[in-house]
Amino acid sequence: MTADKTAIRNAATVIVLRDRMSDPAILMGQRGAKAAFMPNKFVFPGGAVDAGDADIPLASPLPQVCLDRLYENAPKGLQNALAVAAIRELWEETGLILGTPGSWTGDIPTDWQSFAATGHRPAAHALQFVFRALTPPGRPRRFDARFFLVDADEIQGDLDDFTHASDELSHLQWIKLSEARRFDLPFITEVVLAEVEGRVTDPTPPASVPYFHNNDEASLFLRLRGYPMPEVD
Template sequence: MTIDKTAIRNAATVIVIRDRMTAPSILMGQRGAKAAFMPNKFVFPGGAVDASDAHVPLAAGLPEQCAARIQEDADATLSHAIPVAAVRELWEETGLILGAKGTWEGDIPEDWQSFAAKGYVPQASALQFVFRALTPPGRPRRFDARFFLLDADAIATDLDDFAEACDELSHLQWVPLSEARSFDMPFITEVVLAEVEARARDLSAPNSVPYFKNNDEESLFIRLQGKSIHYTKED
């Protein structure tokens, strides 16, 4: 079967923020030179939602307000799979665990066996849904990505131990928030960074979520706020 690589895939990205009240820094890594999507760029950990993510149990789900935003245009299966993908991608790309001590029930998916072997079950209660972006047409890959802000204090493992990370991101490092713009990053990462800077010291879930929507007709900034959607054209 031929896979349409231009089809829009759902994705989840995690922005881990450390020492947010004193000297905030964020976790970033560099994509490989041969990567089909955003080669050589510094990005946050994240990736596409897998079909199997829908069947992975969570010790705790998203905060109620964040879950409501996700559910505005995602069915129950996808609403569950997105935060699961966020936890999985964080683990795969950084080796950091967002989870609670516990034992898995039933068969453990292959992608999660190394996570489960550490004695944890994934949980999403510390994730805050803060941004959504749709990749513009014409790119080699297109994603409908949900970005989650995560306080590093919720990580269960050593924040400086990336030994379990896969090789998808290199140069994993904690970047001072004040210096992050000096890195070579995609435009959308810069846009999300502005939202992170605004929320760096705010522990509450956002009342509305910016959505950078790119389609064949135009690019729009949309604010997801309850059942109402506020449109503002991109400058």
């Protein structure tokens, strides 16, 4: 049997949870019919980490417990890039701003100019790392995706204003958490939804993070409990 040679890209996905204590809803959109990866499926905003994401300064970092979980079984120094990618993809695909008011200094990368024009800097303190999944072998594209949960109260501006969104996702909408499974969802999204449902009333980061690891030998559900990052002198 020939081993799968599809390159695996690191990716970040954002689950925005609205009205979590009253009538929880999540933000989702539909991928295009001609998309190479998960065509027609309803998904959370997200995408691959870009080469320049590691160089974008954050106004505030991820919570330390999330940094520790992300550090486990992952390349060194990837945590910042994952957080930046999550914020960038949320902006590009929905037009929603996860950041704090502030001005940028120096040259602003092209991918961030429209975000910077809103008068905000990306901030990661509200992102919570809640799930990780590796796309199974044999798919046209493979991602090592980290899923981040964020409360909609942390979003700047109008939660129903998608006018700045790209056309990558159509039918952007807030879907009641109780009704999400009526939509055409990828298998892994259904698995993540179960995790989100268990965290609706708990605003703190999880003690450990599920990791759905798929390789040529097996599909495994692991738990990421985190390794403290080494101190820098």
